[in-house]
Amino acid sequence: MVANKEVGELQRQIPVPDGRLVAHSPGRRGVWHWYEDHARGTGELARRFAEPWGGGELAYRLGRDHDTGKGACAWQDGLIEEATTGRKVRRPAHHGAGAFLFAQVARQYPVLTPFAGVIEGHHTGLSAWSELSVRLKGLMRDSGEVDEAISRVAEVMPEILEGTCPAVPGRLDPRNRTSVEMLVRMTYSAVVDADRLDTAAHFRPGPPPRQGAGMPELWARYETRRQEALAERRRRKELSWLDALREDVYQEAIETAAGGPGVYRLHLPTGAGKTFAGGGFALRHAALRGLRRVIVAVPFISITEQNAAVYRSLLDPEHGPRAVLEHHSAVNFEAPDRRAPRSSGASGDTPQDQRRARPNRWAKLAAENWDAPFIVTTTVRLIESLFGNSPSATRRLHRLANSVIVLDEVQALPDNLLTPILSGLRELVEHYGVTLVLSSATQPELAALNPWQTGLPQRDIVAHPEPLFQRLRRVRYDWRTGPEVTLKSIAAEAATHGQALMVVNATKDASHVHKVWLGDRDEDPSTLHLSTRMTGGHRREIIQTAKQRLDAGLDTLLVATSLIEAGVDLDFPRGYRARSLPESEQQAAGRINREGHRPTEDSIMTIFEPTDGLQPQVIYNRCGIAAASRRFGKGLADPDDLDTLRSYYQHRYRLQAGRSSTDPNGATGEAIEALRERLDYPETARRMSMIDNEHSVAIVAIRSQLNQNDRRAAQKAIEQLRSGVPTPETYRSLQDHMASIPQRELETAINAGHAVEIAGALYQWTGPYHPQRGIEPATQ
Template sequence: MNCSDLAGSQYISDGKSSMVAKKAVDAISGWMPVPEGRLVAHSPGRRGIWHWYEDHARGTGELARSFAEPWGGGELAHRLGRDHDTGKGACAWQDGLIEEATTGRKVRRPAHHAAGAFLFAQAARQHPVLTPFAGVIEGHHTGLSAWSELSVRLKSLMRDPTEVDEAISRVAEVMPEILDKTCPAVPDWLDPRNKTSVEMLVRMTYSAVVDADRLDTAAHFQPGPLPRPDVRMPELWERYETRRQEALAERRRRKEPSWLDKLREDVYQEALETAADEPGVYRLHLPTGAGKTFTGGGFALRHAALHGLRRVIVAVPFISITEQNAAVYRRLLNPEHGPRTVLEHHSAVNFETPDRRASRPSDASVDAHRDQKRARPNRWAKLAAENWDAPFIVTTTVRLIESLFGNSPSATRRLHRLANSVIVLDEIQALPDTLLTPILSGLRELVEHYGVTLVLSSATQPELATLNPWQTGLPQRDIVANPAPLFQQLRRVRYDWRTGSDVTLRSIATEAAAHDQALMVVNGTRDASHVHKIWLGDHAEDPSTLHLSTRMTGCHRRETIQAAKQRLDAGLNTLLVSTSLIEAGVDLDFPRGYRARSLPESEQQAAGRINREGHRPTEDSIMTVFEPTDGLQPQVIYNRCGIAAASRRFGKGLADPDDLDTLRSYYQHRYRLQAGRSSTDPNGATGETIEALREKLDYPETARRMRMIDNEHSVAVVAIRAQLTQNDRQAAQDAIEQLRSGVPTPDAYRTLQDHMASIPQRELETAINTGHAAEIAGDLYEWTGPYHPQRGIEPAV
């Protein structure tokens, strides 16, 4: 049925749009015209071929089915995917697309989400627990809505379906199956009374449908293979083990294996034996220096190979560890030729959400134009958003939690990839206390219903089983059965505690500088910059004096870590001041260390960079924990309940941070101080009120509350350093221009990850107004202001 055929029926077009469509079709030059009785889903693009509606609808449905089959949601995802674009059948929408495609002018078309949502809500009458799944269709472009709002819109449609009748009738002409009102099956494990299970199933189904929609759309505009076939995990595991053995053999040729090498190998072999056990929750509790990166990867790959799991996802809290771990895994897993196996994804950029940045108050017209532009998410950015279509993912904990609890399409489309996977949560102690209840609840859902094996990796294992979501029915198994003796064997430092009014950043920096090689870890970027300036004195630069913080770009941080490593190995004088990003996964070995007072887990992690290889006597390897009167105080940036629990247990005359029994008691006390509190309590809480939002299916508010990085305080900017080679500078600039042109790819994002630094929101606002930052796309900006060759973007005074 064409729009012109509707005259005389109950669905009458205004006639004007039909004339537009006829003229547009007549004007097509070199493109296939739209035959009578056909509907289109997307414009011809560069190939000159229309994307026919039924091809897109059926293709999306089948792809969504394949994504959701692992958890028994295939039929449900298929129905939602098949009907998600039903609203595109409306004459105004069809005419608008044809006019836009043939004239090149932007045409405002009506929203197309209501018709499919209405169809699904009708079918769900037989099984009311399914009604909220209509939100998958309703929000497939804009994000999951709160059920309280969605239910009102659905009730209104049920009372008066006039606005969707036309689209449904026209689509039914080419796809009569949409009128089938039978209720799709749900996974047999779903308990309608368990609201968080329903909430998570909506999320997973939404992810499957959104990813299927975008992949099918991308295949039309950019023809090529659809999702790459999963690499066989047994093959990946064999490659990992072969290359690991080759690396060990090469190391043995260069130097005689030490006692520490043997200990690491024993730990690794025990982990491989444990990998044969059933899927579930595992703890990898190892002291720093025991080889957690290799052991965690080996366990995950072997476990996946033995149990038929599809991928391994390693999530770490700090970008510095992501970069280092990804480099290790790439060497072990990427093939010599062909598609890469390891995908590194830690971009903090959102290309879909309208930006709400402050702008120049003096130019209201420019501001209005920019705000209007940002309110229209770029279509290509949506298609190119990362969907984790790789067998081995290295990402940040922030990205993982964003995927698990976000409500936007770009954040959520990769969520279904978690099913039937091994998730390694590295440095698990870094999860924020204020979000623990929903995080643990969500992870439990993944383990119990989506075939996930979860690995909790840390030298300072928190007592998560004491928190409500994990108190009963979720056993945790140790990958290494008895880790306590390892901590005794690998105790390589002696702690020294320094307090008093005379303890300042300058006094400690001066003491550290008296040593040939020393590491100093402070509580913030301003303190790190201050210490580095003290060390430099009147010198502009000094290769023996290094600085590390997130104000430096990713490649700059890697260069600094590599320079420190080379200098230490060569026995050269080396002073390094760093923020906490050095405390996990950074393979450096200093003889002397200083750590500003923080939480015991952070202090122990910092100590892991001192005498790391055990070549020096423990008594001579000192980690000084100091409380500077002029430095950033731990109560400002760390959990206050954690500080309170730690102050009773650790310090001069008390326990050291690596005392396992005291650490266990500390975590239990810390969680007891917070459990059950309101999230508005200044002392924090473990997120019980967020869990209540999940039970109400309030997806937008849950996403807002679950942000692990508050973008009001920390934002990513791209800085192209003068020290880069011409080729690297050009590649980065090309990626920026590609994003600005509106035709980005995931590769463009990945190229820029190397050049991203973090600064506070208020500093970015000032930089925009002073011309030191220029918009790229979404909430990503290019830094054009000063960039110090050692410290990166300096803190504002």
């Protein structure tokens, strides 16, 4: 053991600890992070994080003992040599000793044994129980590799040898494996976040960040500013019947917020004010029930940006800590080494395993732990937090406890993952103090699926939505089929109306229609295109341009993919939607006669089946379309018929759902639920990925149309990522420059020199970028 020595002249002299155990090298103050300070500090933070669900003692024990392996002489010598010489030193893994200690204690209550995985995976991620149990049994047979570390730590912290079992939540039922699985996840999140925060406080000392406003203050601020905005609108013009209806909806939502915790449905037609009503309900409910935060999850980044802007205007103070955190998911900055095995069997024991599991350095700086009172994020990020197994993804999970979660556009949840999603959300509601709000104009019948079939009542925030749908029906549907119906024929018809929206199922189709409209022209200010192949900033520009032209009464033709169907506030007099699922068709219709200024009979939404168009590229749509084709269409119901929609959802789920929540023949994620019962965290995380790499690879594109300052700032952010020294705002600064292309096209682009790696899984587009259509499809 290195002790009692001073290293010679370096950039600065670092005194070596005299026999004391250290956890981390000296920070800016030149002070070592003593082992016992870090262990107890992490334990106390973890206790505080886990107390809301009764897991405080368990989290404290795991947090206190998580770094026991650092007591080994080889680990201590390695850290000291590295800190005093500046040379990288390979140190032994340090996660086994604490896991072994806890597994010994858990012999008294075997259901606790899997919690040893919290310590074992606090750097590398939660392992599968089948593999963890083998490693623990090996240590039980021969503990030689951990005995030294344990004995050395016990000299300064004798309490680690106490043999008592920590108190656990009384509801913990060994027979309910998914409940055990979720409790391991929540405890892991509390310990990982506590570890990171205590470590960060050592390296970046200073006063703790100022706490933001609590829920009562935020609710009061929200209501005050909303009333001020309404008064200003009244001063500018007389409020319409639609404004009055939205106010009635809002007031009913506020009254319902006084109800108890549980699951609520916000079922409102497009244009009825869901954003304001949902935010008001969530804030007042949180204020009345003593909840800690509100989390709004939406399926598309475009809605995230729009909703976050609305909520910031109502909640962020003029000075002081911001209340609203906007957290996107356009790209995974924690991508593992491409050479890493796909198997869930990596133990994390070898240096090679640790290198593979270690995220990029810059990714740590961008990590979020959702310590904010009001969060606007994507559904992808929420599900990643709920079912991921990496420290970065799971670190945020404990923040969900005692919160209101608003799932906006809930109909967009993928059918093939519904069983584990609903099961996980039920756990949060029943055991972690969560109130869940399901918000949509096309409410799916989730109670028809196994996890929610019994014992989980749903309450309506607006008690009687049917009259609202009748009153707000602002379009007449027209159905078009036959061999003569093509993208080109419908595009030609749309062009005769001057102002028209055309929504198609694929970016390839959108590009084709836009070219048909342009004809021989290179560009036309009245002809617009919108798809995910365009950067976020480019899309916003197009939406703003369309809105301005429509308001001015100018000719405006817009072709878009489904991204326009949620949260985009445009008002066209005429619309066309390629045949899809009824919820998409109804959402598209929400962009037609949105403000109700035109007669319904004159506001036509044409649903067409193009012989040359693509179907929605999601497998479950086959079942959805099968269920829809019997109910919606010419001579049948329209997509906004609520009774038919309920029947459609029930039939759609029956076509897919298994007989039980773990039926391997089910197509709503039952096999994933079985993985959860087996505590297979890596495979669950892999199977729960909501981003299909075939269709959602994020890529940075710096458009030539940007001004010089914006181009320079974007390039600087890219270089910061490449250098490994970004600021926490680096990723955010690139959001406006991100587009999406299929994985297969990315591989082709790399080979052609049109895409170059920035870092991890993020690439920069260096190929052609069309000024109207963005990154063109590789094949037409």
